Amino acid sequence: MAFVLDASITACWAFDDESHPDASLAFDRMRAEEGVVPCLWWFEVRNILIVNERRQRITESDAATFLLNLSLLRLRVDLVPNENAVLQLARTHRLSVYDACYLELAQRERLPLATLDADLRRAATDVGVALVSRAAEPRQ
Numbered sequence: 759m760a761f762v763l764d765a766s767i768t769a770c771w772a773f774d775d776e777s778h779p780d781a782s783l784a785f786d787r788m789r790a791e792e793g794v795v796p797c798l799w800w801f802e803v804r805n806i807l808i809v810n811e812r813r814q815r816i817t818e819s820d821a822a823t824f825l826l827n828l829s830l831l832r833l834r835v836d837l838v839p840n841e842n843a844v845l846q847l848a849r850t851h852r853l854s855v856y857d858a859c860y861l862e863l864a865q866r867e868r869l870p871l872a873t874l875d876a877d878l879r880r881a882a883t884d885v886g887v888a889l890v891s892r893a894a895e896p897r898q
Contacts (some may be wrong), residue, residue: 761882761890762864763793763833764857765802766874772807772824773815779892784872787890792832794869796839796859836863851881861887 759898763784770781784793807821807876816824839859843866857878864871871882871889882889 760794760834761787761870761872762860762867763788763795763799764860764871764873764878765799765806767872767890768799768803768828769806772821773810778874780872780890783892784890788831788870794834794836794863794867795874795882796863797835797837798856798859798862800835800857809877818839824850825832830888836867839863839868847881847885851877851879851884853881857881861885869887873886 761784764844767778767781767784768883770776770778771785774876775780794891804825807816810816811818824893833874844855844858844862847853847861847865848855851858853861857875860873861878864882865885870888870890871878873879873882880891
């Protein structure tokens with residue numbers, strides 16, 4: 759099953775000193791499933807890399823390698839969000855418009871959402887959007 763992938767999960771993959779079980783789960787799922795992203799994801803990921811290059815947390819070469827590896831994943835870019843729904847979600851749940859775009863996409867396509875953002879996770883739960891989360895997996 760496809761899922762909506764947000765920039766916080768993607769950023770976790772970029773840095774050796776970051777790890778999170780939900781980011782690992784999303785990465786594992788990318789081997790067999792499609793990630794769906796709003797068009798703003800492209801900009802957010804690159805901005806995260808540039809900011810962290812400036813902080814000397816990642817090199818230009820490592821950022822380029824990361825982007826190359828990212829391009830090999832099955833990602834579908836959604837180009838046109840439902841503007842009214844995005845604004846309503848942002849207002850109702852006190853989200854940034856950026857975060858509301860991820861939630862609107864997950865809601866519209868009836869897909870689970872992979873995010874590390876606490877406010878976005880809370881809003882997703884409030885509107886009945888499933889989360890890609892180790893905590894949500896059945897125990898074996």
